[in-house]
Amino acid sequence: MDGASDCASVLPWIWVIEALASVKEVDVSILHDLIEMAPELPDSLGKNMREMLALRCLEVLFDPCNGITNDARSALASKVGVDTWKSCEDILEQIVQETSLSDLKMAGPELLKWDMLPFINHKRACMPKFALQKLKDSILEGTHPFAESLKERSGLLFTAGGKGPVNMDNPSALIGRVNESCFDAQHMGVKLNLIRRTIKDGNKLLENDLGTGNLLPSKRERNALSAENMVGDFHENQYILNDYDNPNINAKKQKQFVSSSILTMEENPVTLSGREFLELSSEGFIPVSEGESCDLAKGQKGTLKEGRVLEDKRDEYPASMKSRHNTEDGFHHIQLEIRSTGAMMPQDTSGDVPHQDISVDKDNDDDKHCSEQMPLTGALPPYNASMLVQDTSADKPCQNMSVDDVEDDSNLCVEPRTSGGPRLDKTLENEEDMDPSHEAGTLSDSDGYQNEHIDVAISKSEFLSSQCTNSHDLSAGWTDQTCCIKCNEGGQLLVCNRSNCPLAVHEICLGSSPRFDDNGNFYCPFCAYSLAVSEYLEAKKKASLARKELTWLFGSGLKCKQKEPVERVHTERNKLPRNSGDKDLLVRNHEDGYLEERVKDQTDHEGDHVNKVSNLHFRSADDKQQAEPSASCDNVYLPLREEEAAGMTRILNLTEEKEVEEELIQAERVAEGDKQETADHECDGDYLSCRSTDVIPVNETRVEEGIQQEVLDQHIADPPGEPVCTLDNCAVDTSDDESNKSLISNYSVRFRRRPSQYTYTPSPQLRRKKVPWTSEEEEILKEGVQKFSDTNDSTIPWKKILEFGADVFLNRRRAVDLKDKWRNMCKGSAKST
DNA sequence: TTAGGGTTACTT
DNA sequence: AAGTAACCCTAA
Structure with a gap:
């Protein structure tokens, strides 16, 4: 075009x-509807409109009726003034970015800091x-x-x-x-x-x-x-x-x-x-x-x-x-x-x-x-x-075309879109970033109830409109609440008790038992549902806050424990019965090589709890760091194992996001299964997710493969330039606990749902970084070979040797590595002789 | 899972 | 460039 x-x-x-935005009395919802109906409105056009919209938004946000009382205003001694030369767009964007979603919704305290009224008045007066x-x-x-x-x-x-x-x-x-x-x-x-x-x-x-x-x-x-x-x-x-x-x-x-x-x-x-x-x-x-x-x-x-x-x-x-x-x-x-x-x-x-x-x-x-x-x-x-x-x-x-009267709007040229310049832009992602609740990974719109709240209002409008069209006098309407919305008859009606709701209906026309609140007030189905959604969201928010607090509490505890001496950790590690299946937590400090901290849970329940909390902790407290591992995702070494390649192939073949999601869930399950036979998560500097801390519940097995599978999935699913790698993916919980699974699953899905390219080019970068063998490893390898090699059988059970020397071998060593190393050692000894 | 050949990255 | 160690791939 x-x-x-x-x-x-x-x-x-x-x-x-x-024009409509300039009318204070026009509900923002109308504007919203219009905007949504409109074709795409390019950046290059409609600056005045956006400015007007932004002003309207500001007016609504800082409407004295919006819960921001004068008392509340004055209560805040220091208020952030706003430069009048700035555009409404700028200011709105700034406010939205600096204000939590909840405060935006409820005209919360974060809004109070803004001294907006003079700005709004000024802008309103100056609006062309x-x-x-x-x-x-x-x-x-x-x-x-x-x-x-x-x-x-x-x-x-x-x-x-x-x-x-x-x-x-x-x-x-x-x-x-x-x-x-x-x-x-x-x-x-x-x-x-x-x-x-x-x-x-x-x-x-x-x-x-x-x-x-x-x-x-x-x-x-x-x-x-x-x-x-x-x-x-x-x-x-x-x-x-x-x-x-x-x-x-x-x-x-x-x-x-x-x-x-x-x-x-x-x-x-x-x-x-x-x-x-x-x-x-x-x-x-x-x-x-x-x-x-x-x-x-x-x-x-x-x-x-x-x-x-x-x-x-x-x-x-x-x-x-x-x-x-x-x-x-x-x-x-x-x-x-x-x-x-x-x-x-x-x-x-x-x-x-x-x-x-x-x-x-x-x-x-x-x-x-x-x-x-x-x-x-x-x-x-x-x-x-x-x-x-x-x-x-x-x-x-x-x-x-020349421009004379309507500066920007009449600048009809469709310019190449430039990303710069302040706009009212606010992506959903931004909103997520902004919303502290997202940090805790709990309060989100994932269940759609935010929209539900709104959509029910739309449905209601439609319902009322249609009823009005079908059975009511247009001029009189039926908002007098004297006739039933359903049958248009009078009589004994249930009138919705919510303010401004005009709905009246016969009990019998309701089709279901009417809903009353504690005071016996009737609420129409629309309002009842709307209220229920409100309650739900409120409860969700409370839960989110509580969870965050809990997270913080436990997270702090874990962090303190990280500083323990290596010796003790090694001792503990050696004591750990491999394959024991208990729900220990290893907090590994990757910078220290193999510093591990075992946080033994006292009971299964507590352990599960700690697992959850730990995950949460590192989501929230380290939130700012989340971009870092993601940034390193692209550069980090990603081992491509057979199962990973298989996973990759599966994903590459998928086109439907839903399919991808199912596949990923499947991959998660596979990863969980792998954990039964894989060893500790390797994170010694060349693996993904090598943040300073990591929480790895360990079943004495490696979760490496599983994690790498996850990481690979993430890597594939995330298009270049949109690095998303979080601890969620790295800190795969290996416990059997269902709640843990769901917790991880929830997080994983959220990140994976992003639109992705599903393209993947294997690169040499994916080769593991070389890690020299230590003499200790060589010794245990020799020992193992001597012990397990059978003179009658030319094959050497490298896997058994690996298990035999598991305490000495680096966790990254695999049976094939042992084989290769032995080959090299043999070469070397052959040469020397 | 293993063996063997090939590849890569690093050192000399 | 050659050598080497570590890693990768593939067939069995």
Whole structure:
């Protein structure tokens, strides 16, 4: 896809989002929905929009209603001031990075240190006009070359008549207008629902705008406008764009054209069914009649999206949307992901607050997505302004456009993406890094309940919307709680006790026994579920904290013990019954060669416990070091054994991530099995995971192979440049304890789930580093050979000899090494004689 | 698991 | 470059 099409396709989105973001009353969830619906928004565009979004986020984060009381503010003597010259993006990014997720969600103390209000006020005051406002101004002032035409089509014509067009000075009205423009009988319901949803989220102002409507053209007028103007939009716009030979007005025209297209998009009823628009307007809207949103527990995003994709397939949905949805998986690349509703906005007790993944920028998949998005078929897609623009501008590269009024947004050139520059970027990984809970490896979104919390809100909105569409008077709605959401009848209703939740339902319509809290308050299924998820997450967080504390306690103890003398350790080691199967812990100091510390557990349970805790300890306390072994992963020697090569082959043959995961789990099991017959983990400097400390539960056997298998898997799974090697993989627990297994498994899966290349090139680097034999080893080898060699049998049982001299032989020695060494020794003796 | 041939890295 | 030790690969 060429750059012109690309930027033309996203500009309308950017402008609309920017306009909406500038309205305080527009719920962030709406913005989120919009952003998620929008095509990829390249870095090069939409700076104003991002800035506006960032400001909105800041406003939400530091909203006095957001739990940050004045008392709390003043309680903090020293507050971090914010330079007003910095961009909101910068500041937001800084805050997000420096603030734990929990504090972001709950407006916790970490937020209190920021003295943001002056900054926010300043930024709000200095925020430039958004692009649509500028467009409108230019139309009204007649400075736009096509002012007349645009005025007519945009409705600005009616300004004098009292039934005004969109008042950009009051962007809230834009929402109202958008809504109003959809008063086509077919579409207004669903459109209203979107607005209603917004209203339910607390945007009373929007409701007022809707009600007064004095700034809006009558729906008749609007419809007439739509009917008159839409048909000619394409050609006329094409004409406009054809005038791009005049470079002086190109950019402006382009932008204005796009804007007009946006307006037209909203007006255009052609082939746009209500559901389509609904889907366009708010991702995840699934009619109840289709049976999706009835399943509240399944109100996950994925489900919803699937539903929408199906919709896409059924309808002639614009390719841009369709393909984007179909490649939804790619969206984990979205760089700005500020998760969790609470992180972005005051907790809405209604539970209606939808998901707050604010997604602005995407990473390098741009090209791919673009190409998927915009097949230039030449056909005029219905209603989609971005495509319309794109079609007509395809042969007019926007690189030629000049920029005059909307600096960055009108810089339509699609520049090569530059990674630099502050953005709202926040990857999920970053978030994980940021989230201290992740350090403990416990509180994560791995179970999806963070999203669940949000998705249920979305499901609820959809449910309410659909109910509204199906059985309720649009104007009256049913939020009066006098009629049942299900059957629309009055009578004795159970009214949800959660604030702002309008849901009322007959007990019998509920389909299940109603849920009451301790005070006997009824909660609708949505809110009940939402509350349950909240409780769950809270409990999870508590558990995580407790675990961390425990980890720290035990971890400190282990570290202290490391300093014990080598002699004692060797003694202990020799005492260790090999293959005894007890759950000892060896804490090996690799820098000291073979310093090992045996931490004998008193009971199996305690031992398991210590194992767990030790693992955790080294995850959390050494967290910063985790990158170090990873960095060395690429350089470290990785022995390739037969089983490892087999494991590699298996992995290389896999294409599905799921398969890979299963395979890895299988590999883990294999590794666990190997531990029964392998020896101590070798870590004398040339092996992976040679951190200063390591925790190795030992069953008197080597876990080397197992570990190397793990390491190899990790190595393979981690693409170059994304070194991830953690103790999880190195400190393989050899105990039989199931909990330990699961613990390891959990960690392992987390790291392995990253998208990977699954390419592996065997390199000479993988050869083991040479380690000279000591005279002691040679002696024991001689001794062993003499002892075990049978005059009748030419073969020498090297394995037995290895076991025989296990206390002397370095742990890295294998039977074949003994054989080779003996060969060399024989050579040497033959020479000398 | 072992034997034997080959390879690699290091030293002379 | 040659020699050597340690390591690797493969067939049995």
